[in-house]
Amino acid sequence: MKRVHLYSLTAVLCAVSLSMFYYKVVYLGFPTMPEQRSEVWRIEAAIEFEASGGPAKVTLQLPQHIAPWVLVDQSFVSRGYGLTTELHDEGQRAIFSTREAQGTQTLYYRATVLRSRHPDAVAEPRPVLPKPRFEGAELVAAQAIVASALQQSADEPTHAALILKRLQEARPGDEASVLLGREPSKKRLVNVAVDLLRLADIPSRVVNGVALSPERRNAGFVHWLEVYHKGAWTSIHIGEPRTDALDYYLPWWRGRLPFVSVEGGDRAHQTVTTSRAYELSMRVAMSEQRTLEQRLLGFSLFTLPLQAQALYRTILVIPVGILLLVALRNIVGIKTFGTFMPVLIAIAFRQTGLGWGIVFFSIVVALGLAVRFYLEHLKLLLVPRLAAVVTVVVLLLAVLSVLSYKLGLDRGLSVGLFPIVILTMTIERMTVVWEERGAGEALQQAAGSLLVGVLCYLVMHAAYIEHLTFVFPELLLIVLAAILLLGRYTGYRLVELRRFKVLAGR
Amino acid sequence: MMFDLARRLREQGVLGINRRNAEYTLLHNPRNRYPLVDDKLLTKALAAEAGIAVPELYGAVEIQRQVRDLPQMLSGRRDFVLKPARGTQGDGILVITNSARDRYRAADGAILSHDELAFHVANMLSGVYSIGGHPDKVLIEYRVNFDPVFEAITYRGVPDVRIIVFLGVPVMAMVRLPTRRSGGRANLHQGAIGAGVNMATGHTLSAVMGMAIVDEHPDTGNPVAGVEIPHWPSLLEISARCYDLTGLGYLGIDLVLDRNKGPLVLELNARPGLAIQIANRAGLQPRLRAVEEKRDSLHTLGDRVAFACQSFPAAS
Structure with missing residues (x-):
């Protein structure tokens, strides 16, 4: 009965611990290895223009709704310019402005993004978008394309795909070429497709983005379109680029507005640079979280002041040391002075280092013993005698510190x-x-205590264990479960095997 | 190799310390009964009340101030034993074999002044030898004038008989014989040897010294086996009664044989050691299981003692 209770308790502890661990690793992206790094992308847009001497105003489209990416960090470098950001119908933009600008001006915008592990799937209401203005022959051509595609389609996405296909297969003289004009660019194609889809009452929009690549000096913008279907926007690309390349498309802004527009200057020119970098995973994971999770993280150890964090790095490994101690005492059967003394010694070793720790420990205990044997002659009562030894130990430590320094x-x-x-x-x-x-x-x-202390130190000092217990304190529940199980270990201790060897028979 | 050894020990029914704690002491010894055996003053009172013979208590020192009254308490006592009430494994026990004015001769031959004796008592009071270092009491009691039966296989000191009683049934016994190494103490940890006992007849078997089996006493060279323990049936009966007295299911009883007063209970132990198995060359577990199976049919003290004699004769 007790066994069943114990086993179910340990099973529950392990399950809770492992599921929290799993959630933090898989969904929050907490690193399981110390100093693990994850891939982030830096995008820098440099805008150059010739100012005409008077006030200047630069409007820059900022990244928004960039799923499956997450914006981790962004910054603006614009000396002498005031900066405001504002939301508009199709996204967010930054406005740099200044009273007076002369000569070549350079503004920088930098963003750091990384691929989200858990793309948001928030249902959006069906947007109401303005109807496109087609006139005359264009209207007729547009209506014809929409109608023929409608006949062959099953639903909105297939309808959209058919319209797009029709545009891509445009031949001189047909309806599609009337709309596209001669040798249309991809941008033009996407724009026309969006118009046609809107004419067919399918909400759609133009997406302007960047294809991320590890080291690109002058990245151009790529364009594709998004179609609204059942609460979400689906991307449709033109010319079917390879899917692994699509993984690195970063949507930036939507609509037909230019990336940058300048008032009070001309010859505006932008250069977009993309680069790949690696950041400490923990920092990345912390900055990536959405609000709900940030509230959860609000209760994590990372929010403590750095000093307290350092303290908890030490405290949280103690149970692991204790577990080892329990195993060494109850399974191996090593005798130690005081139940938890070796663990405390191990904590001290973390500060002194192992070699010096052993040396200092031996010196202090040996000298302390000598003093204690001397005190024996004085026939002191227990508590004053202990107090005397404490004082001597304190003095010994001070002397040792000074000497070694x-x-x-x-x-x-x-x-x-x-x-x-x-x-x-x-x-x-x-x-x-x-x-x-x-x-x-x-x-x-004494040797047993020291040996256990050293073993505990080795376990408690392992960078991996320290990292795991600090980042995933819930793993200590497994340690607790193991300690509980050891509490019902009824097998022989290793030293007993030797002790009772004569009874083993042949 | 290791697992094989563990398996063979299991087959022999050898009880390990983890199993003793988990399945016997934790299960059968209620925590609130521990003070009865941990405090020797309480044990003595309890036993005396039930009519079980114990070494006579000359006096007890309970607080530091009473150390001054020590000469008064000891006046007229030529020999006596000083014992911490909550000591473990025989630590701190001081046997005085002779005294004159303020000079005391200890069992190991050392001569102590009165101050040294008082210091030893003060140490015992402050808990140097007690479980967990708690303040303690000191018993001054009758020094056992031991029965010469073990004289040939004892080096000074007082040999005693340890009997393990499980649920009121004596299951295993040994005679603990002091050696030169144990300094006259009957404690296996301190170097005494332990001889197993045939439960049916009360005859000694071969002995354990440390982890080895020995046939002769290391100091006297006489064979340990084959000595008949006098009053054996009454030893069994006394130990079985200690179960009713304390309510502790798994109990070790230490008895001495006094030349004049017969068997006396020295102390009880709620966590008796396991070396007794080596002394008897037998594991405890088969015997403990036999008792668990038959416990419902053993109604009276006589039943239990008879069951012990019948069921647990010497292994070989």
């Missing part, structure tokens, strides 16, 4: 972080064991 060993300074009271209790327990059971047993237990 004079010798040029910086590590010696952190010796003060040794748990003083724990050291004192260790010295006291060691004396009692020394007197009652002999030096051998006392030294053996």
